[in-house]
Amino acid sequence: MKVDVLFGPGGMGPAEMHGRVVVVIDVLRASTSIVVALANGARNVVPFEHADEAAERAKSYERREVVLAGERRMQRIPGFDLGNSPREFTREAVDGKSILFTTSNGTVALVAAQGAEEVFVGAYVNVSALLSVLTSPARARNDLVIVAAGKDRQFSLEDAACAGRFVRGLMDGGGALELNDAACATVMLDKRYGRTLHRMFKDAEHARALVSAGYGDDIAVCAAIDAYPVVPVYADRLITRMSAAQTR
Secondary structure (H helix, E strand, C coil): CEEEEEECHHHCCHHHHECCEEEEECCCCHHHHHHHHHHCCCCEEEEECCHHHHHHHHCCCCHHHEEEEEEECCEECCCCCECCCHHHCCHHHHCCCEEEEECCCHHHHHHHCCCECEEEEECHHHHHHHHHHHCCCCCCCCCEEEEECCECCECCHHHHHHHHHHHHHHHHCCCCCEECHHHHHHHHHHHHHCCCHHHHHHHCHHHHHHHHCCCHHHHHHHCCCCCCCCCEEEECCEEEECCHHHHC
16 A cells, blocks of 8 residues: 655645545544534535635525534634534534534645545544544555645644554554655654654644634544544545445
8 A cells, every 4th residue: 555645735636636545634623523523413514615615505505404614713704603623513513414614724625635536534533443444455455645734735743643643553554555755754753742642732833823712622622532433434525424334
């Protein structure tokens, strides 16, 4: 298996995605929020790059069926129901509903991943569940792209370190892997921070910005390894929870 890590969505052209399995990681906070929403019963999540696209799409739903969620500069978009805090995606808020979701980084990377063989959403909260899928016999021979979404299309420590956790998990699976330089670098980050995630989040620029913006409590949710055994899969412009039958 060839495993490439990309820092940001800049290299995600159709040719690079075609025929490959893609994992999009935005630990703080879109990936985590998507996992939490699906764990709490959301019917699906629809990612958008632009807020006006999400607001326009909402008009095609019955109001009781849909939740508009998203952020810009870490804050909830005016007029939207929810922001991008995973603590907001409670069962009471999302159960049975479609989440129309737009964020500064994570949903941009997801939209760019269209055209891949399969697209998954990864975070610390679902590492083991997603690794089980990636190492299943049906996918073990597929080349893999792990996209560390980053912040403002730039490198972010938390997404790169989380990518390293996935790469190390694949390495532990015993298969022969061909890693690009970025994948090798993320492995070193996970070795440095893997047992001390609190230190990594203390060092991460975006985590510090969230604390300053009043969202420090989100970090504990985003750092909870394997808290939600949920595998979000993105297909036909919808993110849904993968069934047990699909994981094999």
